Each structure stands twice: as structure tokens, then as C-alpha cells.
Amino acid sequence: MERLRRYFQYFFAVVLNSYWLFPWKGPIYRGLAKHVCLPGLNCYSCPAAITACPLGALQNFLSSIRFNMATTGHASPGIYVMGILALTGSLTGRMSCAWLCPFGLIQEFMLRLPLPKFGIWRPLRYGPYVFLVLFVILLPLLVLDPAGFGITWFCKYVCPAGTLEGGIPLLLMESGLRRAAGLLFVHKLVVLGLLLVWSAMASRPFCRTICPLGAILGLFNKVSWLQLRFHADRCLECRACNTICPTGVSFFDRKDDINSPACIRCMRCVAACPGGSVSAEFGPYLKKTENTEFNHEKTDCTCNPQQG
Numbered sequence: 001m002e003r004l005r006r007y008f009q010y011f012f013a014v015v016l017n018s019y020w021l022f023p024w025k026g027p028i029y030r031g032l033a034k035h036v037c038l039p040g041l042n043c044y045s046c047p048a049a050i051t052a053c054p055l056g057a058l059q060n061f062l063s064s065i066r067f068n069m070a071t072t073g074h075a076s077p078g079i080y081v082m083g084i085l086a087l088t089g090s091l092t093g094r095m096s097c098a099w100l101c102p103f104g105l106i107q108e109f110m111l112r113l114p115l116p117k118f119g120i121w122r123p124l125r126y127g128p129y130v131f132l133v134l135f136v137i138l139l140p141l142l143v144l145d146p147a148g149f150g151i152t153w154f155c156k157y158v159c160p161a162g163t164l165e166g167g168i169p170l171l172l173m174e175s176g177l178r179r180a181a182g183l184l185f186v187h188k189l190v191v192l193g194l195l196l197v198w199s200a201m202a203s204r205p206f207c208r209t210i211c212p213l214g215a216i217l218g219l220f221n222k223v224s225w226l227q228l229r230f231h232a233d234r235c236l237e238c239r240a241c242n243t244i245c246p247t248g249v250s251f252f253d254r255k256d257d258i259n260s261p262a263c264i265r266c267m268r269c270v271a272a273c274p275g276g277s278v279s280a281e282f283g284p285y286l287k288k289t290e291n292t293e294f295n296h297e298k299t300d301c302t303c304n305p306q307q308g
Contacts, residue, residue, distance in 0.1 A: 001271040005098060009105045012040065016102065017048035017165075027173055037081050039088045040101035041213055043159070045166030047173065055136060055213050056155050056162075057081045063140035063150030085213075089220030095265035097207055097214050098246075103161040104207060104264075108246075110199035120202050120209065120248060125262055128208075128215035131158065136212045154212060156184070160192040203246045208262065218261030226265065226282050230258045234277035241269035241278060252277075 016038065019029040027047050034044070037054040044052045058081050088096060097104055111117075135154040144150050155162050167188060171178050198205040207214050230251055242250045246266060251258040258278070269278045 001267045005266060008099045009102075009108075012038075012100045013102045013105055016040065016042045016051055017046060019048050019050045022047035023173075027170055037084050038100065039085060039096040039213065039217060041103040041159070041161040041211065042101070043162040043164075043166040045162060045170060047166075047169050049165070053155075053161075054081050054085055055159070056152060058085075059136055059140045059152035059154060062137060063152060065141065066144065066150075067148040085216055086220075089217045090224055092226045093221035093224035093259070093265055094214060094217040094261070094263060095226060096217065097211075098264040098266035101213075102165070104204065106164070106196075107199040107204045107206060110196055111203055113200040115200045118202050120205060122248070124209040125248075128211050128218075131210055132212035132215045157187070158191060158210070160188075160195045160206060163188040163192040203248070204264075207264065208247050214264070215261070218263070221259045221261050221263055221265075222257065226280065228258045228263070228265070228270070229279045229281055231277045231279065234275045236275040236277070238274060240272045240274060244268045244272045 022029065028045060029047075029050055031050070033050045034052055037052045037057050039054055041055070042049055042051065042053055044056050061079070061081060131154065135158060139153040140150040142150070143153075163185075167185060171181055171185070195206050195210075235252055237252065239252065241252055245263075245268065247262045247264055249256045249258070249260050249263050251260070256262070265280075267280060270280055
């Protein structure tokens with residue numbers, strides 16, 4: 001399962017960034033595919049990107065909604081982004097974070113570096129909702145220039161994927177942009193650098209503490225067609241699921257629901273569980289499995305999956 005997921009990550013990283021004519025035909029692809037938003041953090045400004053980032057598109061929509069309402073009386077363009085996110089979330093929840101997002105793949109590569117590893121303080125998992133509400137929704141919607149437009153606050157001041165995939169390549173290609181780059185770009189480089197170092201010492205810190213896209217998709221985890229099921233009667237309490245989880249979801253001890261918004265549906269727990277206590281099911285009407293309460297008398301094993 002993990003090898004299959006990795007193949008999917010490689011495939012989408014290549015497909016989403018398959019415009020290799022940018023050195024000759026312009027720094028940014030602007031064809032029809034650029035009107036499509038796929039649920040992964042892949043920057044619109046990346047020279048090789050052929051699709052748009054849903055977070056950027058959503059901010060652009062919100063930053064212009066009041067101007068459009070004042071001038072045309074409607075603001076329907078851009079709502080399709082919400083539809084794409086709702087459809088994706090309804091089908092698979094936050095699965096695209098683990099199987100599709102290029103920046104998630106970069107974080108996983110960084111974690112392989114031989115540096116000390118640390119956990120992430122659990123309350124920081126609410127960070128993505130703060131960034132979603134503040135930087136993606138409220139600031140673009142409420143802070144306007146004299147013409148009535150807002151700006152894309154998250155893209156401009158926070159997004160590390162935009163710096164890595166868009167900002168750095170464009171500055172390398174365009175001397176005029178290098179001369180214009182100032183303290184804002186330095187700020188973005190610092191944010192990117194800190195997150196990359198953090199990614200080398202903790203599993204997916206951006207996904208777990210900042211990413212607004214993950215916050216949106218995670219809200220669908222408990223109601224999506226794809227659901228994970230925990231069969232407590234089969235649990236050996238070996239903690240394999242807790243050890244292997246890249247986002248720190250702990251459901252065997254009931255700290256989290258197995259379909260927690262933090263779960264990215266990487267399916268590592270399904271493959272790692274020696275007792276088969278975790279399963280993935282797909283369908284609009286799923287009956288809750290029986291025997292969902294822990295019964296510690298059903299197993300003799302507390303730490304070794306070979307026992308019991």
C-alpha cells in the first residue's frame with residue numbers, strides 16, 4: 001500500500017507540473033488546464049504547473065467578491081472552487097493530502113534526513129483552522145484597497161509551496177524580478193526554510209499545523225464516502241497504528257476518532273496493523289461495526305504484535 005501511494009505521489013507531481021516549454025514560451029502556463037483546481041498544494045505560479053491551486057483560487061474569489069458584487073451584482077465565478085473541494089471531500093475526505101499533494105511529498109522526503117526527530121504539540125493541530133479563517137477568508141474579504149480589492153494573504157505571506165515552486169524558479173529565470181525582490185521575499189524564504197528544517201525533524205508539520213487546504217478537506221472526513229473503521233475486538237494494543245501515523249492520530253486509545261480531521265487517509269495504519277483491526281470501506285451508507293468498545297480482557301498482548 002505504501003509503495004502504491006508513493007507511485008501516486010510521483011505520478012501527480014509529474015502530471016501537475018508537466019509544462020516543460022516555459023523556458024521558450026513564457027514563465028507561466030496559461031492554457032485551459034490552468035482553470036482547473038486540483039486538491040493539492042501546487043502553486044499557480046510554478047513555471048511547470050498546468051493547474052491552479054484551490055487555495056489561491058479561493059482567495060482570489062474572496063478578495064474580489066465585494067468589488068464584483070458592487071459592479072455587476074453577482075459573484076458566481078469562483079464558486080466552482082468550493083464545489084471541487086466539496087466533491088473531493090465528500091468522496092475521499094482528506095485523502096488527496098497523502099496521495100496527491102506535491103508539498104506533502106517534499107515533507108516526507110525531508111523527514112528522511114538524519115536529524116533528531118520530535119513530536120508536535122497536539123494543540124497545534126488547530127492551527128490550520130486559524131490560518132483558514134484568518135488568512136484565507138477574513139483578510140482577503142475584509143481588508144481592501146481603495147479600488148475595493150483584497151489580496152491573497154496566505155499566498156503572499158505564508159505559503160511555502162508558492163515560494164519553493166513559484167517564487168524561487170521565477171526569480172532564477174527573470175532578472176527583473178530578482179531586482180524587485182525585497183524584504184517580502186526574504187520573509188517568504190525564512191518561512192520556507194524554517195518549515196523545511198521542521199519537516200526534517202517532525203512528520204508533516206505544515207500539514208498538521210498550518211495548511212488551510214487540509215483543514216477544509218479534513219472537515220469531510222467523518223461524512224465522506226471513504227471511511228476508516230476500527231475493530232476494537234481485534235486490537236492487539238501494539239501501538240503500530242499510532243507509531244506509523246504521519247499526522248499523530250491516536251485512535252486505539254480513544255484520544256482521537258479514527259476519521260479525525262487530522263487523518264490524511266494514507267492507509268499506513270491499515271497495512272501496519274498485525275491484527276487487522278483497521279479497515280477501509282467505501283460507500284454512502286455504512287453501518288457502524290459492532291464491538292467498538294475496548295475490552296482489554298480480549299487480548300493478552302500489550303506491546304508485542306507477535307503475542308496473543
